[in-house]
Amino acid sequence: MKVSDTGEFGFIDAIKTNTLFDESTVVKGIGDDCAIYRAAIGYDQLITTDMMVAGIHFSSQTTTPFDVGYRLGAANISDIAAMGGIPRQAVVAVAMPKDTEVSYITSVFDGLKAICRTYAVNLIGGDTVTTTGPLTLTVTLIGEVPAGQALLRSGAQVGDIVIVTHHIGSSAAGLALLLAGITDEQFAVCKKAHQRPEPQVILGQWLRQQGATSLNDISDGLSSELNEIAKASKVNIEIDSTAIPIHKSAVQVAQQLGVNPLEWALYGGEDFQLVGTMPAALHSVIAKEESIHCIGRVVSGAGQVILRTADGETYPLEAKGYDHFK
Amino acid sequence: MKVSDTGEFGFIDAIKTNTLFDESTVVKGIGDDCAIYRAAIGYDQLITTDMMVAGIHFSSQTTTPFDVGYRLGAANISDIAAMGGIPRQAVVAVAMPKDTEVSYITSVFDGLKAICRTYAVNLIGGDTVTTTGPLTLTVTLIGEVPAGQALLRSGAQVGDIVIVTHHIGSSAAGLALLLAGITDEQFAVCKKAHQRPEPQVILGQWLRQQGATSLNDISDGLSSELNEIAKASKVNIEIDSTAIPIHKSAVQVAQQLGVNPLEWALYGGEDFQLVGTMPAALHSVIAKEESIHCIGRVVSGAGQVILRTADGETYPLEAKGYDHFK
Structure with missing residues (x-):
């Protein structure tokens, strides 16, 4: 079955379960104009966004659909790790060709959810559109770090x-x-x-x-x-x-x-x-x-x-x- | 000149100025693994993401490149407005064909920056990649609302x-x-x-x-x-x-x-x-x-x-x- 058969809302229904892995910070997940979450007091907020395009960043020869989602999550979570931070919330935007197989894209989301589960990241929202080009995915991730303690690339000192x-x-x-x-x-x-x-x-x-x-x-x-x-x-x-x-x-x-x-x-x-x-x-x-x-x-x-x-x-x-x- | 001539870092240099319109909440903007910002105490955080694809969501017949960026910002900011919230921080991911004219894409960013300036939204990060398909843009926006006061679509009461x-x-x-x-x-x-x-x-x-x-x-x-x-x-x-x-x-x-x-x-x-x-x-x-x-x-x-x-x-x-x- 293709995504053009299920329609936008059918597709969203197929992927919106099993998305919250640390509910303590989530006020409202998928299903409104925005998702709502709580930031920890005394922490700075971190944000990073990564885009992956089929044929450019991955190919079906070397990457299963599950691993496409997994690696996209990994790239974002890694940016939070690189600040010394704790990953918290994610949103995902996906542009799909209309003839994308539902089983393919749900596997991509299964991979993304798997790594989100491992690192207690909540998938709290997203956007789904069609494209005449290749499958394109954007994940944006929010993390936290104790205020003033984020590790920048500009802090190296002579003697380190x-x-x-x-x-x-x-x-x-x-x-x-x-x-x-x-x-x-x-x-x-x-x-x-x-x-x-x-x-x-x-x-x-x-x-x-x-x-x-x-x-x-x-x-x-x-x-x-x-x-x-x-x-x-x-x-x-x-x-x-x-x-x-x-x-x-x-x-x-x-x-x-x-x-x-x-x-x-x-x-x-x-x-x-x-x-x-x-x-x-x-x-x-x-x-x-x-x-x-x-x-x-x-x-x-x-x-x-x-x-x-x-x-x-x-x-x-x-x-x-x-x-x-x- | 095309983006393939400037390279990734030349392109980022071309767009990374004039991006902060309320510096009071920003710890670190564009230029590290993550951007860093401060959330207001007593407020819930709102997040929304919107993707636009050339030829699907806009055409050169009806939309100038400036307006492409402006409308993308508007769609996101509107989602924050729909929660009764205050828009704060944005990140933008863009997938471009290699032959994209630099002047076209900088105009898209000019439009996005224009609406960000109007609503005091900071553009604090992003990602840029190439695509074999049409120009594709994802904006993710963070907003705030006093804790517990976000306006959901589920709150309508009989008699309202x-x-x-x-x-x-x-x-x-x-x-x-x-x-x-x-x-x-x-x-x-x-x-x-x-x-x-x-x-x-x-x-x-x-x-x-x-x-x-x-x-x-x-x-x-x-x-x-x-x-x-x-x-x-x-x-x-x-x-x-x-x-x-x-x-x-x-x-x-x-x-x-x-x-x-x-x-x-x-x-x-x-x-x-x-x-x-x-x-x-x-x-x-x-x-x-x-x-x-x-x-x-x-x-x-x-x-x-x-x-x-x-x-x-x-x-x-x-x-x-x-x-x-x-």
């Missing part, structure tokens, strides 16, 4: 250490696997990193509580995010390439495909891990955490990122993230 | 009067004019109603303060909005067709085009006027207000809308609003 969570480059490795048609189970961790990336909400809050000075999520590649922090903070950042955490599974995929996994880590996006800076005095705290790695330090400078390679050479690391318009 | 603001059907008349190529200056009020509709923010708050019991904005046509109130409130609504306020200019346009202006008032959308209910005791208060008209009353029933025509006949008024999927 640079940290990264978990592993990076795994999502790019997973995409390469999928495009190459490799289904080997031993690489499952990379495939999952691409298909169902986990936003680092808990670590983002933990880093804020520990006293991190800046934070970004890695949506466009490490090189791009580091350059954003360096530029916004008006400092230089020195990175030790041998310290960049790349999962052994991604290294194996890279060997099999004959590429350098460091390229994936530096320029592959959508890992949704966090990169940021902390006072060097916290190095011993970080050293105890398996999921956080020190990869460099902040020095004075005009906003450059310098990479030191395994053989001791240094060169400027350009921001080669994805430019949507080029 | 039904009110409408200003005039309705003017936007449909304006669209008909534009499609017919009629440029007669005497009909300017209808053209403006279609091209730059004004959300009724002040009247929405005034109606809340007076004690309105329910409120909707007229985005899909009066028949559709009245049915939503009747259904949500579990009451019947009786409307006197002769009391429906239609601007004399719309009546003249209808005569010239040989149509019944009541059709535009009942089934034409996008007037962004307000329709709602109030205790009958407030009838004398409303009677003093030129911009508010009493068009009927609320009676007990199962959620129907009954229209009484000029010759005294009554019939059920079906919700024949626009279904985006049909």
